[in-house]
Amino acid sequence: MKKAIDLKILDPRIGRDFPLPAYATPGSAGLDLRACLEQTLVLAPGQTVLIPTGIAIHIGDANLCATILPRSGLGHKHGIVLGNLVGLIDSDYQGPLMVSMWNRGSDSFSIEPGDRIAQLVFMPVVQAEFNLVEGFDSSERGEGGFGHSGKQ
Ligand SMILES: O=c1ccn([C@H]2C[C@H](O)[C@@H](COP(=O)(O)OP(=O)(O)OP(=O)(O)O)O2)c(=O)[nH]1
Numbered sequence: 001m002k003k004a005i006d007l008k009i010l011d012p013r014i015g016r017d018f019p020l021p022a023y024a025t026p027g028s029a030g031l032d033l034r035a036c037l038e039q040t041l042v043l044a045p046g047q048t049v050l051i052p053t054g055i056a057i058h059i060g061d062a063n064l065c066a067t068i069l070p071r072s073g074l075g076h077k078h079g080i081v082l083g084n085l086v087g088l089i090d091s092d093y094q095g096p097l098m099v100s101m102w103n104r105g106s107d108s109f110s111i112e113p114g115d116r117i118a119q120l121v122f123m124p125v126v127q128a129e130f131n132l133v134e135g136f137d138s139s140e141r142g143e144g145g146f147g148h149s150g151k152q
């Protein structure tokens with residue numbers, strides 16, 4: 001499914017020096033976000049820094065959100081993940097898209113201006129209207145959870 005989303009360029013390097021976020025292949029789910037830094041940033045082990053992406057989006061549809069997810073290569077090979085683990089972009093948010101980068105590894109990691117640091121994935125949202133009840137219809141699982149079914 002395709003959907004037009006309003007996007008504002010906040011940093012003039014986006015679309016000039018660094019490409020606009022784009023799907024790398026026809027089947028891509030994520031659009032890579034770039035670090036709009038003024039200079040190289042060295043992320044020390046354990047450090048978390050909020051990095052601007054140079055863009056703002058306004059989704060404007062309550063049945064849609066965007067998530068910011070780590071790039072698997074950065075996370076697996078370098079321990080560079082997100083300080084909030086996953087970023088959630090509300091449909092009414094109009095501010096700058098920011099990425100919280102956390103170095104959970106044991107080596108320093110350098111991020112250059114324009115580096116692709118995380119990915120943006122749009123997702124459908126269902127807003128719940130709660131129906132207050134005294135009890136639930138029975139289900140196979142019932143209240144079992146948190147590993148109650150074992151490992152095998
Ligand atoms: O990685 C992220 C996560 C969030 N946001 C923006 C968009 C989102 O709509 C807004 C608020 O995020 P969230 O609700 O997760 O944070 P909060 O701590 O609950 O802040 P608020 O009180 O503003 O809702 O911040 C980002 O730019 N990057």
Ligand SMILES: [Mg+2]
Pocket residue numbers: none
């Ligand atoms: Mg919130």
